[in-house]
Amino acid sequence: MRDFKEMWEEIGLNVELHNQLIENMTNLHTKMYLSQKNRPKSIVRFDHSFHSSHKERVAEVIEYRKSGKKSIGTFCIYVPEEIALAADVLPIPLCGGTGWSVNFADKVLPRDICPLIRSTFGMAFSNTCPYKTLKDLAVGETTCDAKKKTWDLFGFYVMEVPQMKNPIDRELWFEEVFKFKEAMEGLSGVKITPEKLCETIKLVNRRRKILQRINEFRKSPNSPISGIDALLISQVALNQDIHKFIENAEALVDELKKRAESGISAYSNSGKRVMIAGSPSPMGNAKIHWIVESSGLQIVADESCTGMRYYRDLVDENQNDIEGMINAIADRYFAIDCACFSPNTERMKNITQVVKDYNVEGVIQNILQFCHGYNVEAKVVEKTLKGIGIPSIKIESDYSEEDIGQIQIRIEAFSELLMSA
Ligand code: BJ8
Numbered sequence: 001m002r003d004f005k006e007m008w009e010e011i012g013l014n015v016e017l018h019n020q021l022i023e024n025m026t027n028l029h030t031k032m033y034l035s036q037k038n039r040p041k042s043i044v045r046f047d048h049s050f051h052s053s054h055k056e057r058v059a060e061v062i063e064y065r066k067s068g069k070k071s072i073g074t075f076c077i078y079v080p081e082e083i084a085l086a087a088d089v090l091p092i093p094l095c096g097g098t099g100w101s102v103n104f105a106d107k108v109l110p111r112d113i114c115p116l117i118r119s120t121f122g123m124a125f126s127n128t129c130p131y132k133t134l135k136d137l138a139v140g141e142t143t144c145d146a147k148k149k150t151w152d153l154f155g156f157y158v159m160e161v162p163q164m165k166n167p168i169d170r171e172l173w174f175e176e177v178f179k180f181k182e183a184m185e186g187l188s189g190v191k192i193t194p195e196k197l198c199e200t201i202k203l204v205n206r207r208r209k210i211l212q213r214i215n216e217f218r219k220s221p222n223s224p225i226s227g228i229d230a231l232l233i234s235q236v237a238l239n240q241d242i243h244k245f246i247e248n249a250e251a252l253v254d255e256l257k258k259r260a261e262s263g264i265s266a267y268s269n270s271g272k273r274v275m276i277a278g279s280p281s282p283m284g285n286a287k288i289h290w291i292v293e294s295s296g297l298q299i300v301a302d303e304s305c306t307g308m309r310y311y312r313d314l315v316d317e318n319q320n321d322i323e324g325m326i327n328a329i330a331d332r333y334f335a336i337d338c339a340c341f342s343p344n345t346e347r348m349k350n351i352t353q354v355v356k357d358y359n360v361e362g363v364i365q366n367i368l369q370f371c372h373g374y375n376v377e378a379k380v381v382e383k384t385l386k387g388i389g390i391p392s393i394k395i396e397s398d399y400s401e402e403d404i405g406q407i408q409i410r411i412e413a414f415s416e417l418l419m420s421a
Helices: 005-010 015-034 041-052 056-066 081-086 099-107 115-125 145-154 167-188 194-219 227-239 242-261 287-294 322-334 345-357 372-387 404-420
Strands: 070-074 089-093 137-141 157-159 273-278 298-303 362-368 392-397
Touching: 005 015, 005 056, 015 041, 015 099, 015 227, 015 287, 041 056, 041 227, 041 242, 056 070, 056 089, 070 167, 081 089, 081 167, 081 194, 081 322, 089 167, 089 227, 099 115, 115 145, 137 145, 137 167, 145 157, 157 167, 167 322, 194 227, 194 242, 194 298, 194 322, 227 242, 227 287, 227 298, 273 287, 273 345, 273 372, 287 298, 287 362, 287 392, 287 404, 298 345, 345 372, 362 372, 362 404, 372 392, 392 404
Parallel strands: 070 089, 070 137, 137 157, 273 298, 273 362, 362 392
Antiparallel strands: none
16 A cells, blocks of 8 residues: 655645544544445445545646646635636645544634634644645635635635626626636636637536436435435545546446346435535535434435535536637526525525425435524525425534534434424
8 A cells, every 4th residue: 555654745744633634534434434334335436535535636636737737726616617627727625524623723713613614724724735735726706704704814816706696796707707717727828728618518517417317316215325425425526536536426326226226225224315405514524414314314415515506507518619608607607506695596496396306305404503604594494495394404513523412312303203294
């Protein structure tokens, strides 16, 4: 097995602290993922990708950059990957999901902001994020207040995401996407051609389509894949080399097809079908998914940016010139229904549709602590669900393990309520 110590030292990591982080991630993976009884065999490819995110994947990024190619760090699914890739710029998602790193952020950021931001910057400040020095530009966006003020602090490039969905907002967004294209060309010195952009639009769509196919299986009464494993796949999708991910995901689809035909379920119980909705769960965070499924419920849909919000919509592939393509990209990203939009009626329509399509019997709103957008919007989600006869529960939590017991009690009570409904 390759020893990565030298590589970590070369990119400036604090190897001692980084070893602690790796140990923490390994323990989490063993406890939450490997403890499942009936996983598809090809899921080991994704287990491997989880572990390689600070090892082989880092080596790949270093290799990529050796030829002078550029990379950017991103924190949100509003950053159009197609455009970066078309300029030969590699996007690397940097959202932190580990509770281990949150306290390291406290020397610069307030404690009462969401754990996703604290974890991300905690890794950066403790020199345990391998991608900290492997990017030429950090690309932030004006979604929530905590994020946009943090980008200011560090002087990041910022895309202005409008907060409403009127025609004037769509115009602003198109300009932002166009400016981003110019920024990527400026960074890499590579002019984006219609041919190249068309190619990367199709490539990123392929990743979304394969995620759609994997998640289609969850509509079955005997889902061949668990909700926590579906989360793992989504997390890996954003981290792994896109071609490798598609190859691994295709192998998984073949296996899921066979399992579905033979009626092999990932679950040994017949728990109620639930959806997780709300804040994202970046790699390293699977706490709520794990509690929910180990309490006997089946997560059949995930309405978050580490779920269907990432793969639901595709970019139109039928445009011939750059302007048409940028417009198509802008439209696709403008359809994202993040809670930073007000009003967010699209999200309510989408949730209602998913409940129907996936035969969802109950919804768990997973709200990261201090994520005011999703937290306040939870009332509207609850009302929407009530209107269609679907019970829901809101869980507000961070990345720590302290509240696991308390959440377990609430989820078990919710499960009983669904059983008696
Ligand atoms: S499109 S959800 S990835 S902004 S959890 S940092 S919102 S306080 S991550 Fe997000 Fe883009 Fe929206 Fe998705 Fe703020 Fe909430 Fe923290 Fe968040």
